[in-house]
Structure formats: C-alpha cells, structure tokens
Amino acid sequence: MGDWRDLDRDQLEKHLDHECKKRGLTRRDLMKGGAGMAAALGLGWLAAACGGGGDEEAAPAPPSGEPAPPSGEPAAPPSEEAPKFTGTLRVTGLGVDLIDPIKAAGEKALGFTLAFDVTDSVTMVQKAITQPGSFDVFSGYTYQYNQAFQSGNFHNEEVAKITNWGQMSPLINQGKVDPASTTCTYGDGDAPFRSLYIDPDKTGNWPTSSETPSELADLLVSWVDEESGQPVGDEPLYTIGPPNNFNMDSMGYNGDVIQMEPTEVDWPELFNANYKGRVALLNDPGIGLQDAGNAAVASGMMTFGSLGNMTKEEIDGIVQILLDLKQKGQFRAFWTTFDESVNLMASNEVVIESMWSPAVALLVAQGLNVRYASPPSGFRGWCSTMSISKEAESDPSLLQACYDYINWWHSGEPGAIMMRQGYYNAVQETSRQFVEPEEYDFWIDGKAAAKDLPGITGQVGDIKAGQVRDGGSFVDRACNYSSWNSYFEENEYQIQRWNEFLSA
Numbered sequence: 001m002g003d004w005r006d007l008d009r010d011q012l013e014k015h016l017d018h019e020c021k022k023r024g025l026t027r028r029d030l031m032k033g034g035a036g037m038a039a040a041l042g043l044g045w046l047a048a049a050c051g052g053g054g055d056e057e058a059a060p061a062p063p064s065g066e067p068a069p070p071s072g073e074p075a076a077p078p079s080e081e082a083p084k085f086t087g088t089l090r091v092t093g094l095g096v097d098l099i100d101p102i103k104a105a106g107e108k109a110l111g112f113t114l115a116f117d118v119t120d121s122v123t124m125v126q127k128a129i130t131q132p133g134s135f136d137v138f139s140g141y142t143y144q145y146n147q148a149f150q151s152g153n154f155h156n157e158e159v160a161k162i163t164n165w166g167q168m169s170p171l172i173n174q175g176k177v178d179p180a181s182t183t184c185t186y187g188d189g190d191a192p193f194r195s196l197y198i199d200p201d202k203t204g205n206w207p208t209s210s211e212t213p214s215e216l217a218d219l220l221v222s223w224v225d226e227e228s229g230q231p232v233g234d235e236p237l238y239t240i241g242p243p244n245n246f247n248m249d250s251m252g253y254n255g256d257v258i259q260m261e262p263t264e265v266d267w268p269e270l271f272n273a274n275y276k277g278r279v280a281l282l283n284d285p286g287i288g289l290q291d292a293g294n295a296a297v298a299s300g301m302m303t304f305g306s307l308g309n310m311t312k313e314e315i316d317g318i319v320q321i322l323l324d325l326k327q328k329g330q331f332r333a334f335w336t337t338f339d340e341s342v343n344l345m346a347s348n349e350v351v352i353e354s355m356w357s358p359a360v361a362l363l364v365a366q367g368l369n370v371r372y373a374s375p376p377s378g379f380r381g382w383c384s385t386m387s388i389s390k391e392a393e394s395d396p397s398l399l400q401a402c403y404d405y406i407n408w409w410h411s412g413e414p415g416a417i418m419m420r421q422g423y424y425n426a427v428q429e430t431s432r433q434f435v436e437p438e439e440y441d442f443w444i445d446g447k448a449a450a451k452d453l454p455g456i457t458g459q460v461g462d463i464k465a466g467q468v469r470d471g472g473s474f475v476d477r478a479c480n481y482s483s484w485n486s487y488f489e490e491n492e493y494q495i496q497r498w499n500e501f502l503s504a
Helices: 009-022 027-040 044-050 100-110 121-130 142-151 170-174 213-217 267-271 285-298 312-327 338-346 357-365 390-394 396-408 413-419 429-434 437-443 474-478 491-503
Strands: 088-093 113-118 137-141 243-254 279-282 331-335 352-355 370-372 379-388 460-463 481-484
Touching: 088 121, 088 396, 100 113, 100 396, 100 413, 121 137, 121 142, 137 142, 137 396, 142 379, 170 243, 243 267, 243 338, 243 357, 267 285, 267 352, 279 285, 279 338, 285 312, 285 352, 285 379, 285 481, 285 491, 312 491, 331 338, 338 352, 338 357, 352 357, 357 370, 357 460, 379 396, 390 396, 413 429, 413 437, 429 437
Parallel strands: 088 113, 088 137, 279 331, 279 352, 379 481
Antiparallel strands: 137 379, 243 352, 243 370, 243 379
C-alpha cells in the first residue's frame, strides 16, 4: 500500500472497510478466515494493523519468520511483490507531456517500454468511455473526468501509494498555493482540489453518462471548506489520480506594439478597438468562451455565477458580445494548434491572442519581443491528471507499473524537463537536483537569469542572462486564478453557440 505507516488508525480502519466492501466481505469474515484468507486477499497486514473491534476475533499473527510489530504499531505488509513488469505501458494523452524527452527518461528510469498515444481531447474521452482496454494510464485534464470517470472504467487510486503525495503543492489539494492567504483566489470551475478525491463507497454506483457534471461532482469529495479555507476532517484515501503538470494560461502580446508590462495587460485587451483585426482567440468552445468571459467581467460588461459553468443565458450574453465584435472586424483568426498561434504572432498578423506559455517561450527564444500577460483579474488555469484504467487491476504487475509511472512523474526529472517548457509539476521541489540552481531561480522563484540558460528548445541561450519570467515567481502566479478549464453543464448548448459564432 506504499507509505501505509504514515496513516493513523482511523485511516487504516477506513481502508480495511473499503477493501472488504469491494470483495463482498465483512470485517468478521476476514478475521474468521484467519491469516491465510487475509494474505490471499492481500489484506493481512491491513487487518492486523486495524485489529478487531467489539466481539470480533483477534487479528492474525504476522507470517512465520516475520517479527511481530511493536505494541501499537501496524504490522508490515506482505513481502511478496508482483513480478517485475517487462511489457509496454500505454499512455493516452494530448501530447503536452507525452514528448520524446519524457519517453526516453521514463524508459531509462523505469526499465520498461512506454508507448504514447497522442490524440485530441474528444477522442481521449471517447476512448476512456468505450475503450478502457486501449490504454493503461490516462493523462487527461481535470475537467475531462466530469465526462469520463462515471463510466466506471478507472481504477480508484490509493493516496497512500502515491510516493510524494505529501510534497504536493497545496494548490492541488487545498485550492490555494498558500491555504492561509486571504488574497489568493480559488478560481471558478474545475480546479483540481474540487475534482481530486473520490469516495469508493459512492463510485460503486456511478450514474449514467447522461447525468450532468454538477450531479457527478456530488460524488467527488472536496477536502476543503472554501469559506473557511480549512480542511474538513481526515484527508480522503482515494483519488481519481494525482496531477502531474499544470499552469496558468493567458495572452501573448507583441511588446513593441503593446508597450505595457505583463502585470498591466488584462483580459479586456482582447476587446480593445485599437487592435481591431489583429486579435486571435483559441478555437475551443470552453476556453474561448472563458477567455471572452474573463474579458467581459474585467471590463464590467457582464457578470457570471461561475466562469467555469455558464448558464444558457450567460452563454447567450457572451456570444452576443463576441458576435458584435466580430461584425466590427475585431478578430483576425481563431487558432487550433500550437503552430498556428506561433505563426500568427511571428508574422505580425496579430498583436494579442489567447496563447500558451511554451508558444511565447519559443518566440522569445527566436529573439522576438513577445510577452506573456499576467492579468490583474487572474489567470485561466489548467491541470493534467494521471488515472489508471480499471482493466489494469487484473494484472498486478501492470497495475504496479502504472503506479510506478505515476510516481516517477513526481520524482524530479520529469518536472525538470517540463519546467523548461514553462510548466509546473504538482511536486516541484524534487526537480531541483535535475536543474542548475540558476534555472530553478528563474523558472520557480522568479529571479533574473544569472546567466544564459536552456529553455524550450533545450539550447543554452533560450533564456538570456538578466531575463525575468513574465508574471514573476510561481507563488505570485499561482496566487491569482480567475477560472480553470472546465466542463459546462450546458456543454451541448455551449458548443452550438460557439459554432454559430464561428460561422457568423
């Protein structure tokens, strides 16, 4: 079970109850079956750790040859481990993290082959729902699980098996980079802390895929009371999967034309008539409407109950604003791929656009004066999460390989590779040993580069000496979210209205 010794007695009791329930057993059944039955089920150590209660029989003794635990201490887990996995681990994702350097480093560290299936967001979800046997690990975005997890095709991952869970940024599981802060914001929508934990007692009866996201969200367990900012009770024991990469998205802009500092460029600049015909949006109904919604809120044109879950009336309102702007010629393009966004800015066709951080980094490495906005009203966030196909449960070696891959993502080297792409890792501290101190100072602490550094291309000089990352340190950037990429309840209507806008 991983770091099971770190769990207190109440948590161990919950684990035993969950495991017995999955097998159709009671605590009494397990205790009466003795050590043989418990060991066969892989629960001997847990039963011994929890012990019996009331009139239940005493817990089985440790296996022969294994020293008894000290009084009050949990017994050790069985020494038998699953055979070493020697096959190919299949990972499905969008390609943000499924890149050649990650594949090479992962295979070397883990000792087995990785096969990366890079696809689009719609196909990913379809595979999760209809083809769980086509992947072992699903490297998706937090909001995608509102569509996919209720299929019942995912393994309920044990928090205790995630090696560096305790080092994860509180932004991920408590909602703020500084949980005690009264100025840091949670952001609207599918922030990871709202969609991270699950209750196995509920996942046995998932609703059909026709249920709305809000109803699905009722089956997730949030650990934090957002009003008080305090954790509620014990940390839940199971998760849809731990995040690996996350970031803050905003706008790239031409620093020669828009001569403002990143902290001065807010979302309403997308609507600024001074840039008529030289503005681009990301062609995604969720992200496009959120970026426009952020602009409408910051400019005082509209208010929303939640930017991450707009009502039909709110969708109509923001689409009408976009239609009016389009009729006036505000937009040059609606880009779909990374390369399109880079080419639009490099060719001077646009001077401001919804943009991803690595796209700006690539243009900067090429010597162009492109900046990345740090909107005063907040970033739009995204977070990728690693889940395991339920079908992996039938092969202990494969299941362990899935956990090994997920744990490797928090071990440091992957975080260092992705750091140079401009991304953050859920467990960032471990990456220090894989980068030069000056790199960590630049990317994470927001300090000026002490010398030329490698960046997105891997070449020293991508980051020039004296350069400062737009937006500042990780803590400064992560303290200010306006919303997170989300799955709307009115998803079908959202897509319909976005398409009407594009075709108008």
